[in-house]
Amino acid sequence: MRGTTAVALGTTVALLAAACAGQGSGDQGGDGESTGDASTITWWHNSNTGEGKEYYDKLAADFEASHEGVTVEVSAMAHDDMLTKLDAAFQSGNAPDVFMERGGGELADHVEAGLLKDISEPAADTISKLETYMPGFQVDGASYALPFSIGVVGFWYNKSLFEEAGITEAPTTMDELYDVVDKLKAAGITPASVGAGEKWPAAHYWYYNVVRQCSADALDAAIADVDYSDPCFVKAGETLDELIATEPFNKGFLTTPAQTGPGSASGLLASGKVAMELAGHWEPGVMQGLTENGEGLGEDTGWFPYPSIDGQQGTEGAQMGGGDAWAVSKDAPDVAVEFAEFLLSDETQKGFAELDMGLPTNATASSSVSDPALAGLLDVRDNAPEIQLYLDTLLGASVGGAMNDAIALQFAGEATPQDVVDAVQSAAEADQ
Secondary structure, three states, rough: OOOOOOOOOOOEEEOOOOOOOOOHHHHHEEOOEEEOOEEEEEEOOOOOOHHHHHHHHHHHHHHHHHHOOOOEEEEOOOHHHHHHHHHHHHHOOOOOOOEEOOOOOHHHHHHHHHOOOOOOOOHHHHHHHHHHHOHHHHOEEEEEEEEEEEEEEEEEEHHHHHHHOOOOOOOOEHHHHHHHHHHHOOOOOOOOEOOOHHHHHHHHHHHHHHHHHHOHHHHHHHHHHHOOOOOOOOHHHHHHHHHHHHHHHOOOOOHOOOOOOOOOHHHHHHHHOOOEEOOOOHHHHHHHHOOOOHHHHOOHHEEEEOOOOOOOOOOOOOEEEEEEEEEEHHHHHHOHHHHHHHHHOHHHHHHHHHHHOOOEEEEEEHHHOHHHHHHHHHHHHHHHEEEEEOOOHHHHHHHHHHHHHHHHHHHHHOOOOOHHOOOHHHHHHOOO
């Protein structure tokens, strides 16, 4: 899962109060009415373990019970498996009816390819409730997905291991983070895990350094002008080199998966084998599914934002993150839109929040977030001056993929900070 209170197709968004056609289960006629079998909805999601999976199975059954003749076929899978299968389904023209979208450039690419249904009118009431969160899931004013969880990335940590190492306060600056790494290592504790085998978890470090080292205007200009020559981008990589040099990560981190199995980055944190991991709002739920008691770290769960960097040009307190939304494939039956709206209903989102499956977007569910660490993250989300959408999601698959590949090479010591910038520049030019 990876999956801003306001994520947009632009780069950084000020937080508001409180960013080839598919083929569904029914064929659409020229008048927009379903002419095929519209009684089956195929639904793909990534809550594939524990209470989250059970809850989604229950929602499917509840919807079937309230819609006579409708069947919801649920496919729950690991996040990265789901992404791979979605790509294959898009290419084969056999996309599921309802599935997860992450917004930004990725969603725009899917709209351009004719994969998504415009749900602006049929889901108008739900869209109005999610207005703060909708920009990143709209193209040219039309809405193509309903965001159900929006959060920010930060460090999840084991309170007991921090205490064992004599760490009494979470770090707020990069120098303080280095001090935390030193104390953990001195206590014989592996400081952090990272699922660099899947690239994007490692890339989050570079993204965040960009948010810290580059001003919002500099990032906006780089993307708009396809010019990444501002020195702040190299500085972001130099900061990453400094962090890697402290050797904070688990053995074998270059091939470690993100969330699959006890040996994954999330599994190592959940089992107390490392002290912290940079991850998003999904982490408590993932860890619960990777422990025998279903509790993850339980009361030992802590969270702190990505530290500031001395001399940074980025806005103090800015965060990096994004969200997940339910999209409906272009040729899905009309009832699939109803199902997507059902997944954003008050009661559904309250249950989602109570199980700590993410940070709800339906305001009525905010008070239902039960985990104290997640509640603290929710407060950070709602008060951040800016939230930067994940850069790979923002820039789209071709540029984002090249960027993540280069960052993974930097983690392996096979690319320099300038090499990463050059890779982004080349991919962005080729994508024009």
